[in-house]
Structure formats: structure tokens, C-alpha cells
Amino acid sequence: MGRNTADVAVIGGGVHGCSIAYHLAKRGVKTVLFEKDYLSSGSSGRSAAGLRYQFGTEVNCRLAKYNMEKIPHLQEELEYKADLEYDPAGYLWIAYSESQLDQLKKNVALQNSLGIDSVILDPAGIKEVAPGLNVEGMLGASFNQKDGHVNPHTMNFAYGDAARRLGAEIHTKTAVTGLLTDNEKVWGVKTEKGDWEAGAVVCAVNAWAREVCGWCGLDVPVTPERHQILITEPVERMKHPMTLCLDDGSYWKQCPNGTFMLGWGNPDEKKDTSYESSWQFLEEVSKRVVAKMPCLKGVRVVRQWTGPYGITPDEQAIMGTTPVENFYFVGGWSGHGLQFAPSSGRIMSEIIMGEEPFLDISCFRFSRFEEGCLFPEPACI
Template identity: 75%
Template sequence: MTGRTADVAIIGGGVHGCSIAWHLASEGVKTVLFERDYLSSGASGRSAAGIRRQFGTTVNCRLSIYNMEKFPVLQDELGYGADLEYDPSGYLWIAYSETQLRQLKKNVQLQNSLGIDSRILTPEEIREVAPHLDTEGMLGASWNEKDGHINPHTLTFAYGDAARRKGAEILTETEVTGLKMVNGKIRGVKTSRGEWEVGAVVCAAGPWSVDVARWVGLDVPITPERHQLLVTEPVERMKHPMTLCLDDGSYWKQCPNGTFLLGWGNPEEKKDTSYESSWQFLEEVSKRVLAKMPILQGVRVVRQWTGPYDITPDQQAIVGGTPVEGFYIDCGWSGHGLQFAPSVGRIMSEIVTGKHPFIDVSMFRYSRFEEGDLFFEPACI
């Protein structure tokens, strides 16, 4: 494979890369996507796969409105045969201190002002939407019954397959080894299967975007952070939404197949892209979740895995162009990126093709770090 050409090359076969490929190919742009392993093999396929409108910044709320409008119809729109498992079973953020509750109220006030129908629940109301929770110590929660779950693998595959049908080349098991520049402009991609001449590159490689950006002399301020999850055997479906506890960073949900997915935002977690799991996580997440939902006592754990977050200094994404002509980035989502694939795939396609993005994401610009213009997303675990 030598001497091939494309208008745009995408690095990274996660859900963002595949969504960008589909949007570009739908506009007639000759597109190639490179993935060194298989589609969804990185952070996308290892995601807890929550989808929500409950954010604390205007831009993320606006993007999430679009995302949540798309998820119910996306399977048909992409023409995908398998189930995306869209499941609007609700999303519950629980406060254990007055400070946490004030922030949730502030988030909900913003959400309501933008047309998002989230609301604050009392402990009694929490028991109504999640009757198996032990509400001891809970002061309140923010709640949206339309938030929920989607399958991260089928979502990624759906975008990838649809991109292929639109003419994009999706090359898995193809590692990008370098970029070619001429007079400060992107002109080509070097891969394990040969070189490509391209007009632009979109880097959607999560925490590995740091290494890609170094090839063109850019320092992307991302810290990789290992996050672990475990999944249980399937049990009978019960009334229980995605639950996030602000006291200790634990979170869990029941998936459509009856399994429970458990996670914990350990502040001492390793800062790397390792796929190693730990016994400490198994013990700590089980202890935290069982204390709040004792009905899960005795449910067996099936497996455990890890996936890397790409954390920026303000826990906000980096989206758009860079000082290097023809080099674009979509990374730094800090753990909440999967659900933004519909909106940001469209936006990156618009930016690369010189159009005005349908939602302003200029606050996600690469230069904000040097400018000291950080803005923090408070709704993160």
C-alpha cells in the first residue's frame, strides 16, 4: 500500500473518529481512517457508555441536546442492523454535602434555562426513582429521566459501517507511524502499511493524541488516566437509573441485558494508558456500591477491564484547528466523550471543510491553554 491519496485522514478508530469519517464521507470528502487495532478497541469500547444532558457549562448542554435528539433515531439513520441498545433509563447525580447540592442546583438551573427538563430531587424523591438505594446521608440529587445508556461498541461500528458505505476507507490494524509536512503544512501520513498523500489530518486518538501532536511540534496538555470498570452477571431488570455519587466518585447502572456496570473515580489511579486491572479496584468499588445498594450483595462479578481517560487541565475537550495548517484535533474529553460523537462528528466535518460549526465550540480551541482562558466542566467524575 503505497502512494495512495485522500482529502482527509483520520487517526483513531473510536466513536469520534468513525463519526467524523461518516460526516465527511457524507459530504463527498475522500476520507481514510487509520486504527492500529480494531474499531472501538481503545477508550470508546471501554466506556461506561452513559449518555446525558446534565452538564454544567452552556456549550456541553447545547451539544448534549443535539446528541440526545440523535440517539433514538441513529440506528435507522446509519442503517445499522444490530441494536444500539439506546435505553433512556435516567441519570441520577447524588449530593452528600451542601456544597455538592448547590453545584447540582446551579447545573440544573442552567439546564432548565436551555430547555433541558432536569430537576432536583429530595431524598424521598430519590427513593421513588431508585427504590433499591440506601439514601442515608444523601441531601438531594439532580435527575433527568431521559438520560441513560447506549452500547459503545455497536455505536462505533454503526458509524464505521455507515462511513464505509459512503465511500470512506476504514483501515484497521494499520498503525500511523508519522506525519509528513511541507513548508509547515500537513501533506501526508506514514503508516505500517505504506504512505498516504493527504490534504488534512484529524487526530481523534484520545490520550495517544499527545504523541501524534508531537510529530508536528505541538504540546497537547493531556494527562492519561486509567479508569476501571467491572460487570456482573445478568440479573432481572429492576428500576434503577445510572447513579453517580459525589461523596466518593462511585457510579453504577444496570444495562439492558441485566448486567450491572460498576465504576469508581479513584483520585489515586495511575496516570497512564495501561490496560491492567487491579484487585484494589475490585474491592473498593464493590464496597462503595454495596453500601449504597445492598440488594446487589451476592451478585457475581463476570469480568473487569480498564480504559484510559484523556484529561485536560479544565476537563474540557480540545476541538478544532491548530497552529499547524491542515492538522486538526478532537481529544481531551476527560471521560465524557463517547456521548458527544453525534454533535462533534458533525462539527469536526464542518470545521475541516471550512464551514461554520452549527454550534459554537470556539471555547474548546487548542490555544486557550496558552491564553489562560480555561473554563471548567463541573459535571464530571
């Protein structure tokens, strides 16, 4: 039997792994991707899929500009048959204290300085863009009308399909079980269905990163954290943007099909990759959101699920080369990674090809933790 070989092996079939495979295949690189379950089965398909320009660090704002310009045309670029459901319904970040409002003002000043037209709203302005809100206790908000929503599954599948069409091999239901290594160099992967030799291996497993990096002796500070979401039955479409409340971290939005998606980050949630969800979440999120959006009272919940964030100490991603030769890493995007897939696919392909990335992302380097160069993202949920 002949040896299985590829130029690049990608581990993980989330939106980042599939975007990397697409960008590499487009350049004629022989690429193979392994996903232990189905494409979009991890964080990507479990995401709230909010899109935004509104970040509080320069690098994320610059990347967001690239991504927010790409995503509306992604379906055509990837020649995908199903709708990616891009919907610029807007995104509100709501402050309940002066310090929260000060931070939002700083974020907006940074965004404006980079050509992003977000604004600060007072409670009357909030009511104008989201008439259904109970604005009691709200001091103000930041808002961008071009922020919005995408369907996370079709976005993930669209990258996977395009990669395949361009020649990438995608193996689902195929876990990578180890790395082929010698002398601090990786030269392939071990999978449930045999070994593959590869000139470069990309770890794109997000919340599962510690296990995979451990196979080549790397200790990566990415901690999984469970996050739950629920979805309601559809109700009549109303003017309502994605809304995030900084008092308790609850958030919700209306999807294009009329359903409402509700989330809340419980600080006591377990730090693992389990997909279990709880009654406690259902009660807590409903209580919190209905108080702020009274018209949702009585709307029925149809489904609830859990997905893992991959959290780093500064809640910023890790991207690029690693101390191990031929082993590349992307992950740790906290609760905002879905929308960064277009830029990460392009940048990772550029790095793997030995080119300068189109944007300087050196602040995301693997070594920043031991160098003490953390740069926290203030606009995190």
C-alpha cells in the same frame, strides 16, 4: 506503485474518528481512517456509555441537547444491523454535602434555562426513582429521566460501517507512525503499511494525543488516566437509573440485559494508557457500591476492564483547527466523550470543509490553554 491519496486522513478508530469519517464520507469527501487495533478498542469500547443532558457549562448542555436528540434514532440514520441499545433509564447525580447540592442546583438552573427538564430531588424523591438505593447520608440529587445508556461498541461500529458504506477506507490493525510535514504544514501520514498523502489530517486518538501531536511539534495538554469498570452477571431488571455519587465518585447502572456496570475513579490510578486492571479496584468498587445499593450483595462479577480517559486541565475537550496547517484535533473528552460523537463528527466535518460549525464551539479551541481561557466543566466524573 501509485501514491496513496485522500482528501482527509483520520487517525483513530474510536467513536469520534468514525463519526468524523462518516460525516465526511456522507458529503463525498475521500476519507481514509487508520486504527492501530480494532474499532472501539480504545476508550470508546471501554466506556460506561452513560448518556446525559446534565452538564454544567452552556456549550456542553447545547451539544448534549443535539446528541440526546440524535442518539435514539442513530441506528436508523446509520442503517446499522445491530441494536444500539439506547435505554432512557435516567441518571442521578447524588450530593452528600451542601456545596455539592448547590453545584447541582446551579447545573439544573442552567439546564432548565436551555429547555432541558432536569430536576432536583430530595431523599424521598431519590427513593422514588431508585427504590433500591440506601439514601443514608444523601442530601439530594439532580435527575433527568431521559438520560440513559447506549451500547458503546455498536455505536462505534455503526459509525465505522456507515462511513465505509459511503466510501471511506478504514484500515484497522494499522498504526500511524508519523506525519508527513514540511514548513509547519502537514500533508499526510506515515503508517505501518505505507504513506498516505492527504489535504487534511485529523488527530482523533484521545488519550494517545501527546505522541501524535508531538510528531508535528505540538504540545497538547491531554493526559491519559486509567479508569476501571466491572460488569456483573445479569439480574432481574429493576427500576434503576445510572447513579453517580459525588462523595467518592462511585457510579453504577443496570444495562438493558440486566447486568450491572460499576465504576469508581481511584485518584491514585496510574496516568497512562495501559489496559491493566487490579484486585484493589474490584474490592474498592464492590465495597462502595454495595453499601449504597444493598441488593447487589452476592451478585457475581463476570468481567473487569480498564480504559483511558484523555484529561485536559479544565476537563473540557479540545476541538477544531491547530496552529499547524492542515492538522485538526478532537479529543480530551475526559469521562464524558462517547455521547458527544454525533456533534463532534458533524462539527469537525464542517470545520474541515471551511464552514461555520452549526454550534459555536470556539471555547474548545486548541489555543485556550496558552491564552488562559480555561472553562472547567463542573459535571465531570
